[in-house]
Amino acid sequence: MATLHHHPLCPHSRFIRLALGEMGSDAQLTEVRAWERRPEFLALNPAGATPVLVDEQDFVVPGPGPICEYLDETRGLALGRNRLLPDDVAGRVEVRRLLDWFNGKFFDEVSSYLVTEKIYKRFMAADLGGGPPDMNTIRAARTNVRYHLRYIGFLLGRRHCLAGETLTYADLAAAAHLSCVDYLGDVPWSEDEAAKAWYARVKSRPSFRPLLQDTVPGMAPAAIYADLDF
Amino acid sequence: MATLHHHPLCPHSRFIRLALGEMGSDAQLTEVRAWERRPEFLALNPAGATPVLVDEQDFVVPGPGPICEYLDETRGLALGRNRLLPDDVAGRVEVRRLLDWFNGKFFDEVSSYLVTEKIYKRFMAADLGGGPPDMNTIRAARTNVRYHLRYIGFLLGRRHCLAGETLTYADLAAAAHLSCVDYLGDVPWSEDEAAKAWYARVKSRPSFRPLLQDTVPGMAPAAIYADLDF
Structure with missing residues (x-):
């Protein structure tokens, strides 16, 4: 295995x-x-x-x-x-563009900040950067997540899934990053109804179940984290 | 076109x-x-x-x-x-790993710092972040570039090119980032002889010529920038 x-x-x-x-x-x-x-x-x-x-x-x-x-x-x-990476050239470009968006941009502006400040720093030794979270960094991430939600909503105004009509790596990457932020209770779902409905769809897939059972010692997930009707 | x-x-x-x-x-x-x-x-x-x-x-x-x-x-x-992305699965993984290394890690730790501080900030309006370079950032980049040169040398101790025996995207990405740093005179070539010899090889390729003719107004390249025997 x-x-x-x-x-x-x-x-x-x-x-x-x-x-x-x-x-x-x-x-x-x-x-x-x-x-x-x-x-x-x-x-x-x-x-x-x-x-x-x-x-x-x-x-x-x-x-x-x-x-x-x-x-x-x-x-x-x-x-x-x-298949999660489409067969056609245009579809592949769009999936890879959005993979860069979520694995790069969203990570740099939102999920890395929040996971580092709220989770990793609890477990890091002080000489490796551990300690209490930096609230300015957390506030920046909470501001940034709003425009990302609106961008997801914008894409869904034209398509059923993020990169096109079918589920691709783009949906999985976006949902993976959002799931970490959601664990920490920092996704303002009221910002965009289309983004929320799309996340509810992805979250209901069997592949998502193991993620909803994850817990980090000393840091319980937000109340709605595992709720499929959040 | x-x-x-x-x-x-x-x-x-x-x-x-x-x-x-x-x-x-x-x-x-x-x-x-x-x-x-x-x-x-x-x-x-x-x-x-x-x-x-x-x-x-x-x-x-x-x-x-x-x-x-x-x-x-x-x-x-x-x-x-x-072909610049090899046919075999293992070769493709290695090229993509090194693309992440140079387009991601080297960019975040070296080339983005130097190009932003020394070039982009000259042309940016003050309200967009323009102004004089931050010397602490430049010093950090100059420290970081040394371990990247040694990593390139380490790879070349086992191979003719960065990802294997033939030229791939990995060589082009690495050389592209280094060329920006070299324009600014910030590559300590004496750090690693193998890295220097490899860069001289890539720099001598016809595809490199247009890059060596680039100039930025008000910021001439370092003396050795276009020299093939630097």
Whole structure:
């Protein structure tokens, strides 16, 4: 069985867990605290970040982008109409554009701030940056998430899913990042009804169930986190 | 003819210019000052960043990752043995891992700092963040570039090129980012002889020539910038 080195609240790890779930692929989960920079983890990924997929043949694939391209190249065609990276060139460009948007921009402006300040810093040693959350950073993330929700709503005004009419990696990445923010109670769902309805759809998929059962010691999820009718 | 919306000192734009050059594809260059956030540019790329490729059929592809995948999917097979994204799964994973390394990590730790502080801020209005460079940021970038050079040297201890035995996107991305830092005179080439020899090889390729002719008003390149025997 494959192994996914992840952290329960790492949004990039959650994206890959959703992708594996949609593909019906099982993977054993190994929790990593990337900030500890353990040599055995750096040997798997010199960049020192989660997720890292180690396949059945011990083949190592680090990072959300390389992993999702790898999964598509090795398992995508077998999914037929449920393939998560479309067959057509224009569809592929749009999915990859939105993967950059959520795994890059949303991460840099929202999910990394919130997960680092509220979760990771609880577990980090003081000399590695641990300590109480910085409220200015949290406020910036809470402001930024609003325009991202409106952008999701804008896309859904023209399409059933984020990159087109069918579910793709773009939906999984966006939902993965939002799920971390939602765990922390920081998604203002009233900002955009279309974004909320889309998230409720993705959240109801079987692939999402394991994420809704995640908990971090000492930090219970927000009340609506696992509620499918939030 | 295709159009590439770029900035002469944007490392991600330079990566795509090198890729187009290696493929023998001409593109008309249109300079963009992304920080001005002009509506006509945001319509091409809502993320507001260079590069954006507009193909012969007016098809829009934004961002270095989506563009290089698009170029490979539409023109890669025709390159045969000179294909810049290898045919084999392991080779593709390694190239994409290193693309993340240079377009993500190196950009965040080195090239974005230096280009923003030394170039972009000269041309930005004060209310958009313009002004004199922040020396602490520049010092951080100058420290970080050293370990990246050593990492390049480490890779070259095992291989002829960064991702394997042949030239790939990984070499072009790494060289593109380094070329911006080199323009500014901030690459300590004595740090790693193997990295320096590899850069001299890439810099001598015909695809590199247009980059060596770039100049930014009021900021001449470092003396060794265009020298092939630096």
